Amino acid sequence: MATNVQSFWPRVIRPKILSPLAILRGQAEALATQTGGVLLAEVTKKDIATDHKNRTDALTLDIVVPALSNYRHRILRVVHAKDQPYPAIVEAEIFRLCRKAIFEDSGALKTSDAENRADTDQEFIALVKKVLGSPQVLSAAQSLIARATDALVGNAGETLAGNVHESKHAFSSSTERPDIDVSGDDDETD
Amino acid sequence: MKAKVRALTRLGQKEFIHRFSSLNREMAVWSIATSKLRSTEVLLAGVHLPSKSGGAKDTDQASIAREVVEELNDVEDRHNHRSTVVVGDFNMHPYDAGMTSVTSFHGLMTKDLAGLPDRLHRRQPRRRFYNPMWGLFGDRTPGPSGSYYWRASVLHNPYWGMLDQVLLRPMLINSLGALHILDHDGNHTLVGPDGAPDKKHISDHLPILFRLDI
Numbered sequence: 001m002a003t004n005v006q007s008f009w010p011r012v013i014r015p016k017i018l019s020p021l022a023i024l025r026g027q028a029e030a031l032a033t034q035t036g037g038v039l040l041a042e043v044t045k046k047d048i049a050t051d052h053k054n055r056t057d058a059l060t061l062d063i064v065v066p067a068l069s070n071y072r073h074r075i076l077r078v079v080h081a082k083d084q085p086y087p088a089i090v091e092a093e094i095f096r097l098c099r100k101a102i103f104e105d106s107g108a109l110k111t112s113d114a115e116n117r118a119d120t121d122q123e124f125i126a127l128v129k130k131v132l133g134s135p136q137v138l139s140a141a142q143s144l145i146a147r148a149t150d151a152l153v154g155n156a157g158e159t160l161a162g163n164v165h166e167s168k169h170a171f172s173s174s175t176e177r178p179d180i181d182v183s184g185d186d187d188e189t190d
Numbered sequence: 191m192k193a194k195v196r197a198l199t200r201l202g203q204k205e206f207i208h209r210f211s212s213l214n215r216e217m218a219v220w221s222i223a224t225s226k227l228r229s230t231e232v233l234l235a236g237v238h239l240p241s242k243s244g245g246a247k248d249t250d251q252a253s254i255a256r257e258v259v260e261e262l263n264d265v266e267d268r269h270n271h272r273s274t275v276v277v278g279d280f281n282m283h284p285y286d287a288g289m290t291s292v293t294s295f296h297g298l299m300t301k302d303l304a305g306l307p308d309r310l311h312r313r314q315p316r317r318r319f320y321n322p323m324w325g326l327f328g329d330r331t332p333g334p335s336g337s338y339y340w341r342a343s344v345l346h347n348p349y350w351g352m353l354d355q356v357l358l359r360p361m362l363i364n365s366l367g368a369l370h371i372l373d374h375d376g377n378h379t380l381v382g383p384d385g386a387p388d389k390k391h392i393s394d395h396l397p398i399l400f401r402l403d404i
Contacts, residue, residue, distance in 0.1 A: 048260070058260075060213075074213045074261065091257075093214045 018121045019085045020078050021045060023128060024061050031063070038148050039141060040064040042072075047082065055082040063141065067148035067155075073140055076131050090116045090127045094134040195236035195278065209233070209269075212261045216240070216254070217278075219265050227404050229273050232362075235262055237278035239288075241353075248287060255280075255288035255295055263317065272317065275402065277356040279395060284324050284352050297321035297357050305360045319357035322369055323398075327352060334371045337396045339386035356400050367401035 118124035304320035336350030
């Protein structure tokens with residue numbers, strides 16, 4: 001005899017759930033497509049030992065810039081218990097101001113209601129969207145694209161006018177007036 | 191957005207290459223490769239880690255140090271060597287857990303300890319650093335007694351601290367030459383009448399100078 005009992009299961013429990021790894025990989029592909037390959041992104045997964053009983057997976061998302069000698073800029077880091085993708089804790093610059101330590105002294109994951117914790121794939125997607133749209137990531141991506149463009153234009157210029165490059169090189173190697181190059185992030189220093 | 195780490199160099203763009211910026215930009219890594227080097231390449235990591243005055247607790251600092259070290263290990267693995275120097279404002283002292291713990295920087299005070307093989311901890315090999323800054327504490331060596339001086343009327347105050355440090359992987363230990371905490375920039379003193387850093391002149395930290403013969 002059929003019963004007509006209403007489901008008490010939350011709507012977020014459904015047939016298809018995306019893992020943090022799949023979501024990050026999707027965003028990595030999207031960045032390459034959106035920038036025409038000027039910026040790439042790489043997702044890595046690492047098994048980190050917390051203690052003998054608990055093992056944790058750490059995922060990282062880096063922007064990689066081929067035109068800048070494959071320079072990498074880390075955007076976010078995600079940790080979750082091995083074989084249990086949720087809850088996932090997202091570490092990113094935007095969360096730094098209200099950073100909550102994600103590890104106890106023992107290294108075990110805290111069970112807190114931190115704002116950088118996702119219990120579902122929808123919550124994780126929202127967190128990733130918040131990170132990728134943050135001013136920190138936006139300015140980093142803009143800067144990297146600009147620098148990559150300059151580098152690509154510069155390389156093309158050097159190829160077309162090799163003598164210009166040689167004279168620049170001779171100048172920079174001069175001992176009478178050594179050039180001091182500033183290398184670092186693009187923004188103002190402390 | 192303020193950069194936390196910057197580098198000035200006389201090397202060309204193809205010799206001094208920015209390779210990595212860590213999460214929160216607390217560490218930047220450059221590779222140095224010139225024909226003048228005996229080794230093929232050296233990695234130089236600059237750090238500026240969160241301070242206790244900024245709200246970080248010991249456990250936070252150790253946790254962040256662990257993450258930074260994992261990132262640095264990844265860079266070393268990608269470059270397939272461990273010729274690495276880390277320098278900067280760690281905002282921890284050489285004896286703090288984030289500096290010494292096997293899961294963090296694992297910075298050890300003697301060449302012998304640092305030169306031992308990787309320590310196996312929880313079935314994972316943990317790399318070591320040599321921290322020569324231990325040798326510059328106190329007044330038995332030339333120069334200031336530390337890189338930072340804490341003025342506070344608290345019961346436990348060692349006064350001089352060593353927040354600014356340089357760490358070397360074992361394979362670079364024998365390349366380390368001079369190491370100094372500077373109290374003068376060549377033109378002006380960097381310290382006040384009491385010998386402590388003069389906050390009004392540049393910084394409340396003193397710079398460190400080291401020479402690597404590589």
